[in-house]
Amino acid sequence: MLRAEPLLKVQLLMLASEAQDAALALARFGVFNPAASAPDALAESPAAAYREAWLEAEARLSKLLEQCGDSDSLPIPADAEAPMLADLEELNGWLKEAWGACLACHESATQIADTRHHLAALEDTLAKLERLNVDLAHLLRADSLLAVNIGSLPAAELKRVTEALSMTHHLVSRFDQIGEQVFAVIAGPRMRHDEVRGLLAQAGWRELPVPDELRTHPQAARAWLEAERTRLDAQSGAACRIMDGLREQLGPRLHEARLRLALARPLAEAALAGVRGKGGLTALSGWIPQRQRAALRDTLDAHFHGRYWLDLREPTLGEVAEVPSLMRYPGWLKPFVPLVKSYGVPRYGEFDPALPFAFTWLLLFGAMFGDIGHGAVILLLSLGFARRLDRMAWVGMAAGVTSMLFGLLYGSIFGVEGFIEPLWLSPLHDPVRVLGVAVTFGVGFIVFTLLVNLGNKWAAGQIGEALFDSTGLAGLLFYLGAVGGLASLAGVADVAQPAWILAGVGITGVAAFKWHEALGGLGERMLVTLIETQETAIKLFSNTLSFMRVAAFSLNHVALALAVFAIAHGLGTAGHGLTLVLGNIVIIVLEGGIVAIQALRLMYFEGFSRFFSGDGREFVPLRIERA
Amino acid sequence: MSAYLNTRVSLYAGRLWQDEALDALVGAPDAVIADTLMQRGLPQLAAGFVNPADRQDARSLEQRIIAQILDETRVLIRPLSGDARTFLTFWTARFEISNVKTLLRSKMTGERPAAALARLTPMGTFGRLDNQDLAHAEDVSELLRRLEAGPYAGIVRHARRAFEHSHDPFSLDAALDRGYYEGLALRAQPLEVTVGAPFRGLMANLIDRINLVWLLRYRFNYKLPPAQVYYLLVGSRYSLSGARLQELAAQDSLEAVLAALPPAWQTLLAGATDIPGVFARMEHSAAEQAQRVLRSRAPDIARAFAYLILRERDLRAVRAVMRGRHLGLPDAAIRQALQRAPEVA
Numbered sequence: 024m025l026r027a028e029p030l031l032k033v034q035l036l037m038l039a040s041e042a043q044d045a046a047l048a049l050a051r052f053g054v055f056n057p058a059a060s061a062p063d064a065l066a067e068s069p070a071a072a073y074r075e076a077w078l079e080a081e082a083r084l085s086k087l088l089e090q091c092g093d094s095d096s097l098p099i100p101a102d103a104e105a106p107m108l109a110d111l112e113e114l115n116g117w118l119k120e121a122w123g124a125c126l127a128c129h130e131s132a133t134q135i136a137d138t139r140h141h142l143a144a145l146e147d148t149l150a151k152l153e154r155l156n157v158d159l160a161h162l163l164r165a166d167s168l169l170a171v172n173i174g175s176l177p178a179a180e181l182k183r184v185t186e187a188l189s190m191t192h193h194l195v196s197r198f199d200q201i202g203e204q205v206f207a208v209i210a211g212p213r214m215r216h217d218e219v220r221g222l223l224a225q226a227g228w229r230e231l232p233v234p235d236e237l238r239t240h241p242q243a244a245r246a247w248l249e250a251e252r253t254r255l256d257a258q259s260g261a262a263c264r265i266m267d268g269l270r271e272q273l274g275p276r277l278h279e280a281r282l283r284l285a286l287a288r289p290l291a292e293a294a295l296a297g298v299r300g301k302g303g304l305t306a307l308s309g310w311i312p313q314r315q316r317a318a319l320r321d322t323l324d325a326h327f328h329g330r331y332w333l334d335l336r337e338p339t340l341g342e343v344a345e346v347p348s349l350m351r352y353p354g355w356l357k358p359f360v361p362l363v364k365s366y367g368v369p370r371y372g373e374f375d376p377a378l379p380f381a382f383t384w385l386l387l388f389g390a391m392f393g394d395i396g397h398g399a400v401i402l403l404l405s406l407g408f409a410r411r412l413d414r415m416a417w418v419g420m421a422a423g424v425t426s427m428l429f430g431l432l433y434g435s436i437f438g439v440e441g442f443i444e445p446l447w448l449s450p451l452h453d454p455v456r457v458l459g460v461a462v463t464f465g466v467g468f469i470v471f472t473l474l475v476n477l478g479n480k481w482a483a484g485q486i487g488e489a490l491f492d493s494t495g496l497a498g499l500l501f502y503l504g505a506v507g508g509l510a511s512l513a514g515v516a517d518v519a520q521p522a523w524i525l526a527g528v529g530i531t532g533v534a535a536f537k538w539h540e541a542l543g544g545l546g547e548r549m550l551v552t553l554i555e556t557q558e559t560a561i562k563l564f565s566n567t568l569s570f571m572r573v574a575a576f577s578l579n580h581v582a583l584a585l586a587v588f589a590i591a592h593g594l595g596t597a598g599h600g601l602t603l604v605l606g607n608i609v610i611i612v613l614e615g616g617i618v619a620i621q622a623l624r625l626m627y628f629e630g631f632s633r634f635f636s637g638d639g640r641e642f643v644p645l646r647i648e649r650a
Numbered sequence: 651m652s653a654y655l656n657t658r659v660s661l662y663a664g665r666l667w668q669d670e671a672l673d674a675l676v677g678a679p680d681a682v683i684a685d686t687l688m689q690r691g692l693p694q695l696a697a698g699f700v701n702p703a704d705r706q707d708a709r710s711l712e713q714r715i716i717a718q719i720l721d722e723t724r725v726l727i728r729p730l731s732g733d734a735r736t737f738l739t740f741w742t743a744r745f746e747i748s749n750v751k752t753l754l755r756s757k758m759t760g761e762r763p764a765a766a767l768a769r770l771t772p773m774g775t776f777g778r779l780d781n782q783d784l785a786h787a788e789d790v791s792e793l794l795r796r797l798e799a800g801p802y803a804g805i806v807r808h809a810r811r812a813f814e815h816s817h818d819p820f821s822l823d824a825a826l827d828r829g830y831y832e833g834l835a836l837r838a839q840p841l842e843v844t845v846g847a848p849f850r851g852l853m854a855n856l857i858d859r860i861n862l863v864w865l866l867r868y869r870f871n872y873k874l875p876p877a878q879v880y881y882l883l884v885g886s887r888y889s890l891s892g893a894r895l896q897e898l899a900a901q902d903s904l905e906a907v908l909a910a911l912p913p914a915w916q917t918l919l920a921g922a923t924d925i926p927g928v929f930a931r932m933e934h935s936a937a938e939q940a941q942r943v944l945r946s947r948a949p950d951i952a953r954a955f956a957y958l959i960l961r962e963r964d965l966r967a968v969r970a971v972m973r974g975r976h977l978g979l980p981d982a983a984i985r986q987a988l989q990r991a992p993e994v995a
Contacts, residue, residue: 071764075762075763075764078763078764078782078786079762079763079786082763082783082786083786083788086788119788122788123788126788126789126792130791177807177808177811179808180808183881183885184881186880186892186896187877187878187880187881188877189896190876190877190880190896190899190900191875191876191877218875218876218877218878219875219877219878221816221874221875221878222875222877222878222881224812224815224816224821225812225815225816225821225824225825225878225881225882226812226881227808227811227812227815228815229811543661544664546661547661550657
C-alpha cells in the first residue's frame with residue numbers, strides 16, 4: 024500500500040504467426056503491461072504494419088459508428104481468435120469503401136443544408152433588391168461593359184477585398200450581412216474581370232445564383248425559390264433513404280468489424296510499446312506482478328502448449344524509471360487515490376503518498392473546519408447523495424466525521440461556543456496557541472516529507488541527491504538547525520549554537536551540491552548556485568509559515584459564525600431564522616469548499632512537491648476493449 | 651521587468667554563433683562536432699550527431715533544430731504572462747501550421763497516416779492539435795473540417811473556402827501563411843503599445859520583409875495579377891503600408907518594385923538583382939536590428955523575441971553546415987551557401 028507492487032520483466036518469444044494470439048491471451052490474462060526493449064538481435068518490428076492497419080481501420084470504424092450507431096455492448100466469445108494481418112488489411116479496405124459511401128452521403132447532406140441556407144439568403148436578397156428598384160435584367164446583362172457579381176464573402180475579408188479590387192477599378196457595395204457573411208455587389212469593367220477571378224476565389228467569394236426569373240418578375244422568382252426548396256426536400260429525402268439503406272446494409276458487418284478490431288487491439292497496442300522480431304520469431308515484452316508468475320505460465324501453456332520461450336526477471340536499477348507502478352489499495356482508501364493521481368503517479372519504488380495523504384488531508388480539513396453541527400450536515404449530505412457521488416461520498420463522510428471530532432475538541436456547534444465545553448481548546452479564545460500548534464504541525468509534516476524524499480532517492484540509487492540536495496539530508500539538517508535556532512531566538516528552546524552550526528553545515532552541503540550539478544560557464548554556475556541555495560532556505564521557511572493558514576481558517580470559521588449571529592440579532596424573528604439558515608449554508612458551502620481546497624493545496628505544494636516526483640508510469644494492462 | 655528573463659536572455663545570447671564560429675564548424679573534424687554543438691547549447695543536435703543514423707536523416711535534423719528552439723522558447727516563456735506569453739506561444743505555432751501543411755499534402759497525395767505522422771514535427775507542450783486524429787481523416791475536405799473545429803479555426807476556415815473554390819494547393823498554403831502572420835501581428839499589437847519601439851521595430855522588420863518577398867514571388871514567379879497579389883499579403887501597419895503595397899504590386903518588374911520602395915529601403919537593397927538577393931539583404935538587416943535590441947536595455951520581451959529571431963537564423967545556418975558536410979560538399983561551397991552578410995555590389 025505504501026509502495027508499488029514488485030514487478031517482473033517478461034520477455035516472451037513465440038512464432039510470428041501466433042503473435043496476435045499471444046497478445047490476445049496476455050490481454051485476457053489481465054495484468055500484462057507491454058513495454059519496450061528486446062534483444063538487439065531482433066531488429067525488425069513485425070507488428071508495425073499490423074498496428075498501422077489497425078489504427079486506420081479503427082479510425083474509420085469509429086467514424087462509421089458515429090454515423091450508423093451500433094453502440095451496444097460487445098460480447099467477446101472466449102474462444103474468439105485475433106485476425107491475421109491479411110484479414111485486418113482486408114477489413115480495413117472494406118471499411119474504407121464503406122466510409123467512402125457514408126462520406127458521400129454525409130457530404131451530400133451538408134451540401135443540401137448549405138444550399139437551403141443559401142436559398143434563404145437569396146430570398147432575403149430578393150426582398151432587398153425589390154426595394155432597390157433596380158432593373159436586374161439590365162444590370163446583369165452579359166454583353167454589358169460593366170461586369171456585375173452578386174454574392175457573399177466573410178465579413179473579415181471585406182475591407183481587404185475592397186482595397187484589392189480598387190486596384191482593378193472594381194467597386195464593392197455591401198447591402199446585407201447575415202452572421203459572419205457579408206452580401207455585396209461587385210461591379211467593374213468587364214475587360215478587367217478576368218484579373219479578379221483568382222482574387223475572389225481566394226477570398227472565399229460565393230456567387231449568389233440569380234436565376235433568369237429573378238431578372239424579370241419578382242413573383243416568378245419566388246415561385247422559382249419554392250420549386251428549388253421542393254427539389255431540395257426531395258434530394259434530402261433521397262439522401263436519407265440512401266443513408267438508411269447504408270445503415271441497414273452495413274449494420275451486421277459493422278458489428279463483426281467491431282469484434283475483429285477489438286480482438287486485434289492487444290497486438291496493435293503492444294506494438295506501440297515495441298514488438299520486436301526477426302524471421303519467423305516475434306518477441307513481446309512487458310511487466311507483470313511477481314505474484315502472477317505461475318499464472319502466466321499456466322495461461323501460455325494452455326494456449327501454446329510449449330511453443331514459446333519465456334524469460335522472467337526483476338527490473339535492474341538502470342531501468343527503474345521505465346517500470347510502471349501497480350498500486351493496490353483497500354476499498355476505503357480508493358476514493359482518495361484520484362486526488363493523489365491528479366498530482367501525479369508515484370515512480371516504481373517510490374513512496375506512495377495515498378495513505379498519509381488521506382489521513383493528513385482529513386486532519387487538516389477537520390482542524391480548519393471543526394464544528395459538530397457543520398460536520399454533521401456534511402456527513403448527512405454525503406450519505407444522502409451517496410449514490411450520485413459514488414466513491415467521493417466516502418471522502419465527504421470521512422471529512423464530516425473529522426469535522427465533528429474537531430468540533431468536540433473546539434467545543435463548537437454551528438459556530439456557537441458555550442453549549443459544550445471544549446475538550447481541548449477554543450481557537451477564538453486561544454489563537455496564539457492554535458498558531459503555535461499549526462506551525463509545529465507544519466514543521467513535523469515538512470520533516471516527514473524530507474525523510475520520505477531521502478528514502479526515495481536512496482532507494483533509487485541517487486545517493487548524491489539523497490545526501491546533499493535541498494530536499495535530501497543536507498536540506499533536512501539545515502531545516503532542523505534553522506528551526507532549532509529560531510526556536511531558541513523565540514525562547515522556546517535553548518539550543519542556539521548547535522542548531523545554527525547544524526543549519527550552516529546543511530546549507531553548505533546544499534550549496535556545494537548545486538555548484539556540482541550546475542552546467543554552463545563560471546558566471547552561470549555561480550548565479551544558479553546562489554539563487555537555488557537561497558531558494559532552498561526561503562522555500563522551507565515559507566512552506567512552514569504556510570501552515571499558519573490552518574490556524575487562520577479555524578479562527579475564520581468561528582469569526583464567520585459570529586458575523587452571521589451578529590446580523591441575525593439585528594433582525595426580526597423571521598429574518599433572524601432566515602439569516603441563521605442562509606448563513607450556515609454559506610459557511611458550509613463556501614468556507615467548506617475553500618477549506619477543502621486549502622487542505623489539498625497544503626498537501627500538494629508543501630508536501631508532494633518535496634518528495635513526490637509524480638512522473639511515474641501507471642501500470643496499464645493490455646486489454647481487449649478500450650480502457 | 652523580470653530579472654530572471656533578463657538574465658536568461660543574456661546568458662542565452664552567449665550561445666549565438668558568430669560568423670567565425672560557423673566558419674570553424676565547416677572545417678572542423680567529425681570528432682569535435684558534438685562537443686562544439688554542446689558548448690553552444692545544442693544538446694539535441696549533438697545527440698543527433700553522435701548517432702550516425704540520425705546524422706544522415708535530414709528530417710531528424712530539422713526536427714531536432716525545432717525541438718531545440720521549442721525548448722529554449724519554453725524556458726523564456728516561463729516567467730511571462732498575459733500578452734507577452736500569448737505572443738511567444740503563438741510564435742511557436744508556425745511549426746504547427748507547418749505540420750498542418752504536411753498533413754494536407756499527405757491527404758492530397760494519398761499517403762498513409764503513419765508515414766505522414768512520422769514527418770510531423772513533435773511540438774511537445776506547445777502542441778495543440780490531435781495529429782493522430784487529423785492524420786486519419788479520409789481526404790482534404792474531412793481534414794479541413796476537423797481542423798476547423800480546433801484551435802486554428804480562424805486560420806483554417808478561410809483556407810477551406812479558398813480551397814473549395816480552386817482545389818489549388820497554392821491557395822491553401824497562401825491562406826494558411828497569411829492567416830498565421832495576421833494572427834501574429836494581431837497578438838503583437840498590444841505589446842507594441844506597452845513595450846514600445848524596440849518590439850515594434852522587430853515586428854515591422856518581420857512583416858515588411860515577408861510582405862516584400864511574397865509580393866515579389868507572387869508577382870514575378872507565379873505571375874499573379876496585382877490585385878490578387880495585394881490581397882494575399884499580410885495586412886500591414888508598418889513601413890510598407892497598404893497603399894505602398896498596392897503601388898508596389900502594380901509594378902511590372904523587380905527593378906521597378908525596388909525603385910518604388912522608400913529611399914532607405916533602396917539603399918538597403920542596392921545591388922539586389924533577384925528575389926533571393928532581396929531576401930538575404932533584408933534578413934541580414936533584420937539580424938542586425940535584432941542584435942541591437944538584444945544588446946540594448948530594451949524590455950525583456952523585446953530582447954527575448956530578438957534572441958529567438960537570431961537563434962533561429964543561427965540554427966538554419968548550422969543545419970546548412972551539417973547538411974553540407976553530410977552531402978560531402980567542398981568547404982568552399984558550404985561557406986558560399988552560408989554567406990550571411992550579402993556581398994556589397
